[in-house]
Each structure stands twice: as structure tokens, then as C-alpha cells.
Amino acid sequence: MLKEKVEKALNEQIELEQFSSQLYLAMASWAEKNGYNGTANFLYEHSDEEREHMLKLFHYVNDRGSHAIVPQSEKPESEYKSVQKVFEEIYEHEKMISEKINQLVGICYEEKDFTTVNFLQWYVAEQIEEENLFGTILDKLNLLGGDKAKMYMFDNEMEKLTTAPPSDTSL
Ligand code: FEO
Numbered sequence: 001m002l003k004e005k006v007e008k009a010l011n012e013q014i015e016l017e018q019f020s021s022q023l024y025l026a027m028a029s030w031a032e033k034n035g036y037n038g039t040a041n042f043l044y045e046h047s048d049e050e051r052e053h054m055l056k057l058f059h060y061v062n063d064r065g066s067h068a069i070v071p072q073s074e075k076p077e078s079e080y081k082s083v084q085k086v087f088e089e090i091y092e093h094e095k096m097i098s099e100k101i102n103q104l105v106g107i108c109y110e111e112k113d114f115t116t117v118n119f120l121q122w123y124v125a126e127q128i129e130e131e132n133l134f135g136t137i138l139d140k141l142n143l144l145g146g147d148k149a150k151m152y153m154f155d156n157e158m159e160k161l162t163t164a165p166p167s168d169t170s171l
Pocket of ligand 1: 094130
């Protein structure tokens with residue numbers, strides 16, 4: 001059974017991962033409605049990945065004899081100003097998630113729960129990948145500067161990234 005503090009912190013992380021999934025789903029819908037189908041597909045896929053992150057934590061909590069709680073997710077925004085703004089928001093969001101994972105690992109150390117520290121190493125590594133991926137996409141968008149023809153090419157590249165292995169951050 002997990003210590004109370006660890007269980008609470010893991011349930012909070014479940015809530016955050018669920019919100020990430022909802023957020024990327026809302027962004028995917030906006031992108032699709034605005035003709036950015038490649039970006040939409042990439043975001044739909046990423047929304048699914050966030051649900052997997054949530055479920056992995058969820059099963060871990062129950063496997064340790066504690067109780068995973070289904071989060072009540074906050075409703076994300078449905079309108080966004082531009083693709084660039086979407087990725088700026090995602091990048092900031094992922095940096096916040098990395099910080100939360102680090103805090104969670106800190107709590108586990110304080111509680112001497114080294115099994116959970118070990119389990120969370122996957123999330124630590126995943127966050128490095130996610131920050132790299134979204135940082136790279138954002139750098140690319142900053143270079144394009146909103147040029148319409150180039151944005152069309154960007155969207156095609158996002159489609160290619162959708163079917164690429166998760167560790168592939170090249171554009
Ligand atoms: Fe589950 Fe994008 O972090």
C-alpha cells in the first residue's frame with residue numbers, strides 16, 4: 001500500500017495527465033476546424049498518448065493496493081489564436097508537467113518510497129523527450145513567422161511526424 005502523501009500526489013498527477021489529454025484534444029479539434037489537418041492528427045495522437053500516461057499511473061496506484069481516482073477534468077479552451085500560440089501553450093504546459101513530475105519524485109524520496117521513484121523514472125525520461133519535441137516544433141514555427149505557404153508545408157510535416165516513432169523529434 002502506498003503512503004498517503006504519495007497516493008495523493010500520484011492522484012494529482014493522474015488529474016494533470018488527464019487534463020493534458022483533454023487540452024490536446026481541444027487543440028486538435030481547433031486545428032482540424034481551421035484546416036490544419038496534419039497538426040490536428042498529430043495532436044489527436046498526442047492526446048491519446050497523454051491518456052496512456054494517465055492510465056499507466058492509474059494502474060500503478062491500484063497495483064500498489066491504493067486507490068486511483070477518476071479525475072474531474074477542467075474544460076480546456078476551444079478557441080486558439082494561431083498554430084504558433086497552440087504550440088507555445090503546449091511547450092509551457094509540458095515544462096509545468098516536468099516540474100510536477102520532479103516534485104512528485106521529491107515527495108517519494110521524502111517518504112522513502114524508492115519503488116515509486118523507480119516507476120517514475122519513465123516519466124522523467126518522457127518529459128525530456130516531450131520538451132525536446134515541442135521545443136523543436138516551436139523553433140520551427142518561430143522561423144516560419146506565420147507565412148501562409150510555409151505554414152501549409154509545416155502542416156504536411158506534422159502529418160509525417162504523426163506516424164513517426166515517438167522519439168523522433170526531427171522535422
Ligand atoms: Fe504526459 Fe506530455 O506529458
